[in-house]
Amino acid sequence: MTKFSDLNLNPKVLKAVEEAGYETPTPIQAGAVPAALEGRDVLGIAQTGTGKTAGFTLPMLSLLARGRARARMPRSLVLCPTRELAAQVAENFDTYSKHLKLTKALLIGGVSFKEQDKIIDKGVDVLIATPGRLLDHFERGKLLLTGVQIMVVDEADRMLDMGFIPDIERIFSLTPFTRQTLFFSATMPPEIERLTNTFLQAPERIEVARQATASETIEQGVVMFKPSRRDRADSEKRKLLRALIDAEGEALTNAIIFCNRKVDVDVVAKSLKKYGYDAAAIHGDLDQSQRTRTLDGFRAGDLKILVASDVAARGLDVPSVSHVFNFDVPGHAEDYVHRIGRTGRAGRAGKAITLCSSRDEKQLADIEALLQKEIPRLDSPLKGAEPKPKDTAAAEKGEGETKPRAPRKRPSRAKTKPKTGATQAPEADTAQAPEPAQAPAEKAEAGDGATSRTDTGTEKAKGGTRSRRGGKKGKPASDNNVVGMGDHLPNFLAKSLDERRATG
Numbered sequence: 001m002t003k004f005s006d007l008n009l010n011p012k013v014l015k016a017v018e019e020a021g022y023e024t025p026t027p028i029q030a031g032a033v034p035a036a037l038e039g040r041d042v043l044g045i046a047q048t049g050t051g052k053t054a055g056f057t058l059p060m061l062s063l064l065a066r067g068r069a070r071a072r073m074p075r076s077l078v079l080c081p082t083r084e085l086a087a088q089v090a091e092n093f094d095t096y097s098k099h100l101k102l103t104k105a106l107l108i109g110g111v112s113f114k115e116q117d118k119i120i121d122k123g124v125d126v127l128i129a130t131p132g133r134l135l136d137h138f139e140r141g142k143l144l145l146t147g148v149q150i151m152v153v154d155e156a157d158r159m160l161d162m163g164f165i166p167d168i169e170r171i172f173s174l175t176p177f178t179r180q181t182l183f184f185s186a187t188m189p190p191e192i193e194r195l196t197n198t199f200l201q202a203p204e205r206i207e208v209a210r211q212a213t214a215s216e217t218i219e220q221g222v223v224m225f226k227p228s229r230r231d232r233a234d235s236e237k238r239k240l241l242r243a244l245i246d247a248e249g250e251a252l253t254n255a256i257i258f259c260n261r262k263v264d265v266d267v268v269a270k271s272l273k274k275y276g277y278d279a280a281a282i283h284g285d286l287d288q289s290q291r292t293r294t295l296d297g298f299r300a301g302d303l304k305i306l307v308a309s310d311v312a313a314r315g316l317d318v319p320s321v322s323h324v325f326n327f328d329v330p331g332h333a334e335d336y337v338h339r340i341g342r343t344g345r346a347g348r349a350g351k352a353i354t355l356c357s358s359r360d361e362k363q364l365a366d367i368e369a370l371l372q373k374e375i376p377r378l379d380s381p382l383k384g385a386e387p388k389p390k391d392t393a394a395a396e397k398g399e400g401e402t403k404p405r406a407p408r409k410r411p412s413r414a415k416t417k418p419k420t421g422a423t424q425a426p427e428a429d430t431a432q433a434p435e436p437a438q439a440p441a442e443k444a445e446a447g448d449g450a451t452s453r454t455d456t457g458t459e460k461a462k463g464g465t466r467s468r469r470g471g472k473k474g475k476p477a478s479d480n481n482v483v484g485m486g487d488h489l490p491n492f493l494a495k496s497l498d499e500r501r502a503t504g
Contacts, residue, residue, distance in 0.1 A: 007033045010062035012099035017058065020095055026051035031206035033059050036182055041203040043196055044184040047215065047341060050208060056152050056182045057092045063150060064125050065100055072120055073147035074105070074127035079171065081158040082311050083108040083130060083288060084295060089154065090128050102126060107133045110288025117142050131159070131167035138174065145174040156185035156192050157334065165191060172199045187334050214337050214371060218344035219351045221378040226358065237355060238271045241327060243381040244353055245277070245305075248323060251351075254298070255323035257307045258339050260331065268327055269307040279305035310335060319345050326354035329363045333370040353378065 004017050004025055025033065028046040035042050036059035046052055060076055069075050080086040090106045097104075105119040107129035113136075120127075120143055127134075137143040151172075153159070159168055181200050185192055196203065214220065225240055227233035245252060259265045262283040269281035280303055282294045297303040299318050310330070321343045330336050336354075343350030354375070356364050368374050 002030045007058075008037055008062075009033070009058055010065045010100075012065065013058055013061045013096055016096045016098055022054075026055075027208035028052055028206060029055045029058070031204075031208065032056065032182070035204035035206070036060070036180070037062060039063075039180055041180060041200045042182045042184075043200060043203040043205045044182070045186070045188055045205070045207040046184075047186055047337065052154070052184045053089055053092050054096070056154070056184065057089070057096055060126070060150055060152070060182075061093070061097050061100060061102065064102060067125075069103060069123035069125045070147060071123045072142065073123070073144045074120075075125045075147060076127065076150040076152070077134075077145065077148045077171075077175070078126065078128045078152040078154060079131055079134070079159075079168065080128065080154050081130070081162055081164060083110065083291070084311065085155060086128050086130055087292070093126055093128070097126075104128060107137060108288070109133050110291075113137075113140075113142075131164045131171060134171065135167060145171070146176060148175045148179050150180045150182065151175055152182045152184070154184050156183060156195070157187045157189060158338075160189060160191055161332070161335075165195065168195065169198075186338065214340055214352075215344045215350075217347060217349050218340055219349070220340065220354075220375050221352070222354045222356050222364065222375045223378045223380050224357075225355050225380070233357070234267075237327070237357075238268060240355060240380060240382055241268070241325065242272070242275060242277070244325065244355075247381045248351075251322065253320065253322045254301070254304050254318075255306070255325060256321060256339075256342050257305060257325045257327050258330070259307065259309060260328040262309050264328065265307050265309050272305060272307070277305055278303060279307055281307045282311065283309040284311050310339070318342070319348065321345070322350060324350070324352040326352070329354060329356050329360035329367070331363060333363070333366040336367045337370070 002025060003023055004014060007025065007030070009017070028044055028050050032042050032044050032052075032055040036056065042056070044052060044055060056078075064075055067075060078086075078089055080089055086106060086108050090104060093102075093104050102125040103119075103123065104126040105116065105124040105128070107116055107127065109130065109132065116137065120137065134143070138145065153168065156168075159165060181203075183196055183200055183203065188196075223240065223244065225237055227236045241257070245255070257268060257279075259268055262285055265281045265283045269279050272279035280294045280297070282291050286294075294303065294306070298306045307327075324340050324343045326336070326339060330339060340350075340352035343352060354364070364375070
């Protein structure tokens with residue numbers, strides 16, 4: 001069996017590997033390291049979790065051990081699709097280069113340009129970057145790629161999914177033609193095949209597993225989900241997820257829950273926290289510092305459940321993840337392999353459970369066709385449980401069951417107490433008496449209040465017949481109706497009349 005000591009690595013690099021506790025390389029490492037040390041281009045194809053990062057990190061450090069970096073001209077370049085993967089690659093370089101005097105820089109979004117410019121100005125041996133941020137620095141005149149000796153493209157198929165291929169092609173054109181290229185991908189779609197044929201020269205092809213295969217150490221299962229009503233689908237699906245988590249018991253030490261949309265990541269994380277689960281969200285719209293804190297907490301064991309978008313499906317290396325839940329069936333079959341590959345790493349056992357509704361059955365069939373096997377169906381832990389009544393508005397907003405609202409009873413108008421200071425109209429007294437009900441026409445006339453002699457009674461009759469929405473019951477009175485003043489005549493009118501008669 002091949003050991004790291006047989007790979008002709010730099011002694012200082014080999015010492016760091018031994019201190020990290022590794023003795024035997026994985027198949028992808030055993031195939032890629034010797035070819036890379038010979039200066040050849042390498043095309044590595046392997047499923048996630050097989051040690052591809054060390055497969056290019058170790059030979060790079062050995063080749064860069066001699067030499068010196070110049071300002072703004074990195075000696076090597078590593079391109080990664082996401083910030084998290086770039087940060088993980090940087091950690092690998094720190095681990096294996098601790099006995100070497102090599103410098104590195106990490107160029108990712110969410111970090112100040114000025115801080116990154118200062119590091120680049122000093123000169124770096126290893127530059128690790130996402131394509132977008134790398135081109136930003138280049139266009140600002142802060143970076144030159146003409147000194148790149150070794151270029152690495154990691155997770156190339158993920159670059160394709162995220163639309164980075166045009167950026168990758170431009171970056172290739174900015175580097176020297178004599179560079180050495182190490183190209184790694186989990187799958188080889190036609191576009192990636194075209195890219196490798198264009199920019200790699202007689203590469204050593206190393207394929208250690210059939211493309212897009214899941215590790216045999218991962219126990220897979222699918223729970224078919226059918227909501228009782230369409231407007232309750234989201235809340236009932238989250239309830240099913242909580243039941244599945246509870247059903248795993250102590251076997252679930254930590255877990256990653258994948259959602260297709262960023263908004264669902266936030267909703268599921270808030271729902272779990274509401275019900276007392278230790279959960280947090282991570283997706284591309286969050287601030288980089290928050291994403292870093294969340295990942296660090298999950299790696300350290302301070303956070304038990306990580307709810308994520310596909311930003312965490314590639315390159316997130318947490319060896320002890322016990323469970324993966326697919327809250328949504330991924331749209332691409334290859335993404336399923338990468339998602340469940342977060343568990344069962346390095347030969348450990350893992351479990352992956354997918355929630356599948358009727359509209360996702362086609363995507364599930366595509367996944368099974370890619371895996372060339374049927375994923376076992378699991379019984380729902382909620383099977384046989386009687387659904388509790390839920391308020392529709394609460395079901396749309398959040399979780400849980402609420403008591404059904406009792407129908408609101410409109411109080412009888414006849415029993416309504418009069419306002420303070422107002423005299424109750426005679427019609428109200430008649431309504432309270434145990435006599436036959438008035439005819440509709442009589443009620444309408446009483447409601448208009450036009451024939452009332454008492455001012456306060458008139459106000460009560462008019463105000464008391466208004467509905468709760470401001471309208472009137474019965475036949476609406478015309479706004480032009482004249483209301484008489486009775487037998488009383490104001491003095492000022494009488495006086496003016498006498499004066500007129502006297503003068504007349």
